Ligand SMILES: Nc1ncnc2c1ncn2[C@@H]1O[C@H](COP(=O)(O)OP(=O)(O)OP(=O)(O)O)[C@@H](O)[C@H]1O
């Protein structure tokens with residue numbers, strides 16, 4: 001099957017820091033891929049380049065046959081590529097329901113109110129519907145952030161650490177809700193994640209970043225047991241263990 | 243409080259005053275409503291987190307466009323003047339907005355001030371427009387109907403009440419719609435609005451034009467109420483007054499600008515009469531009190547009662 005996203009030869013420097021150094025990555029349509037990597041490995045930078053927030057110094061990104069480099073986040077969203085954020089980007093003074101109404105209205109949903117209520121239901125946000133987004137617990141903020149990204153009915157969904165800052169037992173609940181919402185719709189999902197239990201449970205493929213490079217890419221079991229990954233990503237002292 | 247019934251009741255009461263209220267009261271209310279229209283436009287901008295310190299630009303443009311039509315154009319018809327003031331201001335806002343819609347916070351505020359000072363400078367320099375003195379306007383018709391001698395100001399006032407009723411109602415509807423929600427969303431998080439697929443620039447630009455048009459309409463009504471225009475209409479203290487009234491009333495409701503404008507004009511009239519030297523000081527103290535104790539403006543009092 002053809003790739004929905006192809007990133008070729010991506011480079012991005014911030015002064016002396018190389019946040020992307022020759023990244024090549026293709027995502028198969030309908031796949032669920034996890035990106036792992038230590039802090040500062042360049043995971044968010046990759047998402048920022050794909051979604052038009054940052055322009056790569058060099059390289060090409062093709063989505064569904066269209067070149068993305070040079071387009072704005074708004075144009076890219078309209079092509080069918082949506083994202084969530086490591087730090088949820090919400091409308092703090094608006095209620096949870098209003099946040100969803102804004103999103104549905106922009107996506108030009110048929111029946112905006114009903115669509116928003118359906119999302120409240122689907123993501124178990126009902127009890128928080130009237131609460132300002134600025135006053136939500138972290139897990140609920142994360143869920144709302146993802147729910148808003150889904151409103152555009154994207155073909156490709158990029159999630160930046162959807163379960164970070166959330167209690168361990170809540171992480172699976174969040175992922176179950178998110179994956180449940182896209183299941184059976186052919187949506188390609190790429191999620192950045194630090195929790196390896198989540199990675200092995202939900203991803204069909206894992207890509208490991210280190211210092212702006214891809215150091216491993218493949219089936220979860222293989223990638224998670226690779227020595228480089230254990231050393232640079234998971235942070236095990238491989239030699240001591242050996 | 244339900245906004246639409248309150249708006250209808252207030253308009254009916256204001257309209258009932260038109261035939262018999264003393265001249266000074268008609269004048270005070272007409273000027274307050276004219277300024278309230280400008281502040282209604284500011285409310286729209288402030289909903290997106292933008293404060294213009296230069297709405298005097300459009301207030302002055304509206305006043306001069308209306309007055310020039312009567313004075314130079316020989317078209318001394320109030321209805322035409324109102325349309326000219328509104329459209330003239332909207333047209334300039336459509337141009338200036340192309341630039342201003344890119345700016346935020348203090349840059350937006352100061353740039354809007356800069357444009358208003360340019361107009362002020364032009365008006366002061368232009369001797370054909372009466373320079374600092376401005377010029378008078380005499381209007382004898384309304385939509386082709388000759389006006390009875392002495393009743394003109396009452397007719398203009400009644401027309402402004404109807405305009406306020408229609409526009410406040412329309413803006414109330416608009417703010418409650420998707421557009422109003424996106425406007426508030428922009429104040430909270432522009433990045434997310436763009437990532438949802440909407441153009442922040444376009445929303446700010448359209449709001450800017452609407453605010454300019456409302457200020458132009460207010461300027462035209464003010465010219466009719468006063469019967470005279472001068473560069474003061476575009477001066478920065480006039481723009482400051484609009485911001486003051488906006489903060490006094492708060493941005494919570496479309497009625498707030500008019501309520502605050504009436505209070506403002508009434509206080510000014512009283513102060514002029516009894517304590518001409520303490521007016522500025524009283525304004526300062528009032529502003530301090532509002533910001534400290536009623537950051538949402540006077541409107542929060544009305545809401546608490548309801
Ligand atoms: N806008 C920026 N300006 C300067 N440096 C940046 C910028 N964005 C990222 N960086 C740097 O680029 C590197 C990669 O950052 P990035 O945010 O992509 O890491 P990450 O893999 O998402 O890490 P984390 O797990 O902490 O979220 C880091 O060294 C970071 O400090």
Ligand SMILES: [Mg+2]
Pocket residue numbers: 043044045086160
């Ligand atoms: Mg990151």
